[in-house]
Amino acid sequence: MSFVRGLECKECGAAYEVEPRMMCDACFGPLEVAYDYEALSKTVTRERIEAGPASLWRYRDLLPVEGEPVAGLRSGFTPLVRAERLASKLGVRELYIKDDGANYPTFSYKDRVVAVALTRAVEFGFETVGCASTGNLAHSVAAHSAAAGLRSVILIPHDLEEGKVVGTLIFGPRLVKVRGNYDDVNRLCTQIADQYGWAIVNVNLRPYYTEGAKTHGFEIAEQLGWRLPQHTVVPVAGGTILPKIWKAYREFVQLGLVEDEGAKIHAAQAAGCDPVVKAIEAGTDRFRPQKPNTIARSIAIGNPADGPYAIRVVSDSGGSGASATDDEILEAVELLARTEAIFTEPAGGTTLAATIKLIESGRIPRDESICVCITGNGLKTIEVQDGRLPPVPVIDARLEAFDELIQREGAVENQGAPEALPAASGRQDG
Amino acid sequence: MADKVSVRIPTVLRSHVDGQAKLELAGGTVGEVLAGLLDAHPTLRGRLLDDQGELNRFINLYVNDEDIRFLENLETPVKEGDSVMIVPSIAGG
Numbered sequence: 175m176s177f178v179r180g181l182e183c184k185e186c187g188a189a190y191e192v193e194p195r196m197m198c199d200a201c202f203g204p205l206e207v208a209y210d211y212e213a214l215s216k217t218v219t220r221e222r223i224e225a226g227p228a229s230l231w232r233y234r235d236l237l238p239v240e241g242e243p244v245a246g247l248r249s250g251f252t253p254l255v256r257a258e259r260l261a262s263k264l265g266v267r268e269l270y271i272k273d274d275g276a277n278y279p280t281f282s283y284k285d286r287v288v289a290v291a292l293t294r295a296v297e298f299g300f301e302t303v304g305c306a307s308t309g310n311l312a313h314s315v316a317a318h319s320a321a322a323g324l325r326s327v328i329l330i331p332h333d334l335e336e337g338k339v340v341g342t343l344i345f346g347p348r349l350v351k352v353r354g355n356y357d358d359v360n361r362l363c364t365q366i367a368d369q370y371g372w373a374i375v376n377v378n379l380r381p382y383y384t385e386g387a388k389t390h391g392f393e394i395a396e397q398l399g400w401r402l403p404q405h406t407v408v409p410v411a412g413g414t415i416l417p418k419i420w421k422a423y424r425e426f427v428q429l430g431l432v433e434d435e436g437a438k439i440h441a442a443q444a445a446g447c448d449p450v451v452k453a454i455e456a457g458t459d460r461f462r463p464q465k466p467n468t469i470a471r472s473i474a475i476g477n478p479a480d481g482p483y484a485i486r487v488v489s490d491s492g493g494s495g496a497s498a499t500d501d502e503i504l505e506a507v508e509l510l511a512r513t514e515a516i517f518t519e520p521a522g523g524t525t526l527a528a529t530i531k532l533i534e535s536g537r538i539p540r541d542e543s544i545c546v547c548i549t550g551n552g553l554k555t556i557e558v559q560d561g562r563l564p565p566v567p568v569i570d571a572r573l574e575a576f577d578e579l580i581q582r583e584g585a586v587e588n589q590g591a592p593e594a595l596p597a598a599s600g601r602q603d604g
Numbered sequence: 605m606a607d608k609v610s611v612r613i614p615t616v617l618r619s620h621v622d623g624q625a626k627l628e629l630a631g632g633t634v635g636e637v638l639a640g641l642l643d644a645h646p647t648l649r650g651r652l653l654d655d656q657g658e659l660n661r662f663i664n665l666y667v668n669d670e671d672i673r674f675l676e677n678l679e680t681p682v683k684e685g686d687s688v689m690i691v692p693s694i695a696g697g
Contacts, residue, residue, distance in 0.1 A: 185662075197694045199616060202651070202662035204694040306696050354669075360696035361666065367695070368615045377695045384697075412697015460661065463673050477671065479696050482661070 177214050178238050181205040181381055184483070192238070194298055194378045196367070204480070205381040207238040215429050220400055223392075223431075230286050230389035236425060237389075238382045239293045245318045246289020248278045250389050254397035254545075260513040264533055268543040270403065271510070272394050275518050275551035280317050280341065282310035282472075283390055283415060283549040288318045290386035291375040296322060300373035304328060306363035307376075308356050308411065308472045309338030310550050315375060316345035327372065329359050334471060337554040355466055357477045376412075384480075387415040391422025394545055395432050402426075402437040403545035405493075405538045407529045409521050410441045410450045411473035413480030415549070420487040440538070441488050441495035442528030444468035444503060444520070450481050451495035459485045469500045469558050470520035472550055494537045498527030504562060506530065507552060517552035525549075607684035609637055614690055620648045634665060635678030637688055652690070664693045 181190040185203030197204060218235050226232030230250025231243050253273045261269035274283040288311070295303050304327035305315045312328045319326040326347040330339070331354060343349055352359045367377040375383045395402055402423050408416040420439050427434040443451045446468030453461040461481045466474035478484070488495060498506070500520075507523035510516050518526075529546050532538040567583070569575040580586075611627045621627060629644075631637035642649050654660050665672045666689040672680045682688065 197616070197662065197692055200651075202616075202660055202692050202694065204662075356696070357671070358669070361664075361669075361689075361691055364691055364695045365614075374695075376697055380695065414697040463671060465674070475697065477664070477693070479694050 176238070176240050177209045177211075177217075177235060178240075179208045179210050182208045194300075194373060196378045196380045204483075207381055207385050209236070211425075211428060218429050218431070220396075220431055223396065230289060230386065230393075233389050233392045236392070237290055238385050239290065240297055243289065243293045244296050245292035245322050246285055249285040249289045250277065251393060252276050254394060255514060255516070257514050257546075260510065263509070263513055264530060266533060266538075266540045266544060270394075270398070270543070270545045271514060271516060271548055272390065272397075272545055273516055273548050274390065275516060275522065275548050279321075280310070280313040281551035281554065282314065283387070283547075284310045284314035285318070286389050287311075287383045287386035287414070288314040288375060291373070291379045291383035292318050292322050292324065294379060294382040295324065295373040295375070298373065301325060302327060303373045303375060303379075304363070304366070305375045306330075306356070306360045308474060309334050309342075309554070310472050311376065312342040312347075312349070313338060313554070316342045316347040316349075319347065320345040327366075329363055329366075331356050331359055331471075335555045335557055337556060341554060356475050357463070360475075360477075360479075384414050384418055387418035388422035388425070390415060390547065391419035392426065394419070394547075395423060395426050398543075398545075400432050402432055402435060404435065404542040405438050405440060405532075405544045406547065407440045407442055407525055407532065407538075407544070408547045409473050409525045409549055410443050410481075410484050410495075411475045411478065411521070413450060413478040413482075413484035415547070416441060417480060417483040417487045419547070420491060437491065438493040439487055439491045440493040440528070440532055441484055442525040443495070443497045444470040444473060444524050445497045445499045446470075447474045447476055448495075448497035449476060450478060450484050451497045453481070453485050454488055454495035459489075461485065468503075468520075470503055470524050471555075472519055473521045473524060494532060496528035496531040496535075496537075498524050498531065502527040504558065507558075508562075510548075511552070516548060518548045519550040519552050519555045520558055521550050522548040522552070607632065607682065607686075609682045609684070609686045609688055611637060611641060612687065612689045614692060616692065617648065617651060617690065620651065621645050632681060633678065634667060634672055634680045634682060634688060637682060638665075638678065662693050664691050665689070666691060 183198035255271040257269045277285045302325040332351040367374040426432045447466035449461040464476040503523035506527035
């Protein structure tokens with residue numbers, strides 16, 4: 175049983191059946207899953223959701239699957255952390271981190287979209303699935319397809335971080351490195367999907383795949399006590415998750431589950447790949463593609479498929495955008511680790527660094543509620559920390575040796591700036 | 605006589621070109637090749653161009669694997685043996 179009415183072109187409104195299809199035949203516009211909201215509003219309640227499983231499938235009524243889910247049964251429902259130490263440091267009243275670096279089983283937001291796409295792939299009868307990926311999606315498709323008994327074919331840029339390659343290969347997919355950047359891989363995958371009868375999750379299953387990203391937004395709203403944060407800062411790569419968080423918020427408002435209090439959505443990109451932020455700043459919805467050059471490889475997409483929609487949502491919601499340099503990104507990764515014990519990859523550092531810029535420029539007022547969306551885990555990209563962390567002393571297993579070390583290097587003190595934190599007390603009373 | 609370049613057609617458009625996956629067309633720039641394609645197969649016009657006659661924003665054109673937006677757009681020169689690809693843009697992420 176599902177509430178799906180079919181697929182609809184986001185541009186010209188043409189309607190299509192539920193089938194593997196990425197775009198409109200008439201205008202090539204992207205397709206969106208259409209639901210029967212009238213029936214949904216009679217069925218979906220806070221209580222019904224709260225009684226569901228502790229996974230993204232608690233929002234199943236609002237996802238485009240027909241039968242029982244077969245992938246990602248433990249994915250989603252990641253922590254929403256009230257970040258009080260970080261809030262003090264930044265001088266803001268109410269700050270939350272939505273931490274998909276803790277997602278199961280592959281530690282990124284991609285477990286959400288893959289859970290939905292693979293369930294749909296099995297319903298369509300596919301036996302082979304695939305994707306074009308900057309790493310996190312590769313990791314997730316390989317894992318979930320192994321668990322679902324599907325074959326997988328995964329294409330990645332040739333120069334990805336080792337953690338993402340090993341973290342993918344361990345699940346036994348057919349992995350192919352493509353000479354070029356993500357946009358080259360993506361073009362090739364579009365042609366492969368055209369030629370081979372496979373379910374490429376972010377090509378011909380894309381309308382279903384992207385719906386999984388809504389669950390990140392549903393969870394923020396539910397975990398915040400059935401309300402929306404006034405500001406949500408979201409990283410933009412292909413531009414998938416940002417409009418879907420907005421769609422999630424709008425659906426909850428439409429179904430009467432949360433109040434509409436004007437949630438603003440802000441876009442975060444790396445300065446070395448910021449076509450969407452540049453377009454937002456220029457006030458146009460046609461971005462200019464870029465050749466990415468940033469350590470934030472998981473979001474290094476210079477030709478984002480959903481870029482125009484990310485730009486539109488930022489504009490419609492009254493949000494804004496900011497980009498961060500590689501140094502700012504790495505500093506933000508450290509700051510998040512040393513205040514909240516969350517180790518994110520450079521994409522997460524990008525989002526936090528952009529948030530800090532938006533706060534400092536006044537575009538996010540310090541007394542309003544803020545949610546920072548962290549979409550990936552730092553343990554997959556440890557090479558970006560090369561040369562940044564202090565050398566680790568090695569001593570003999572003798573107390574004298576330890577005494578000597580303490581005398582030489584001083585008393586135990588953590589890295590970072592915890593001494594600055596207590597001064598800002600009294601800011602968390604909101 | 606102008607050089608011939610190959611033009612790769614995605615499945616979704618092949619019904620407009622008698623089912624062919626690849627065509628040989630003459631032209632000195634991507635724009636000229638495109639104009640030749642539309643003259644020979646007029647029903648493609650409404651698919652590839654928008655109401656203002658601009659390239660549909662959900663279509664990307666490549667010359668020898670490079671997006672023409674990194675080259676000279678429709679003014680990008682092409683020569684004998686070059687390959688032009690028409691690829692829908694809604695994928696990935």
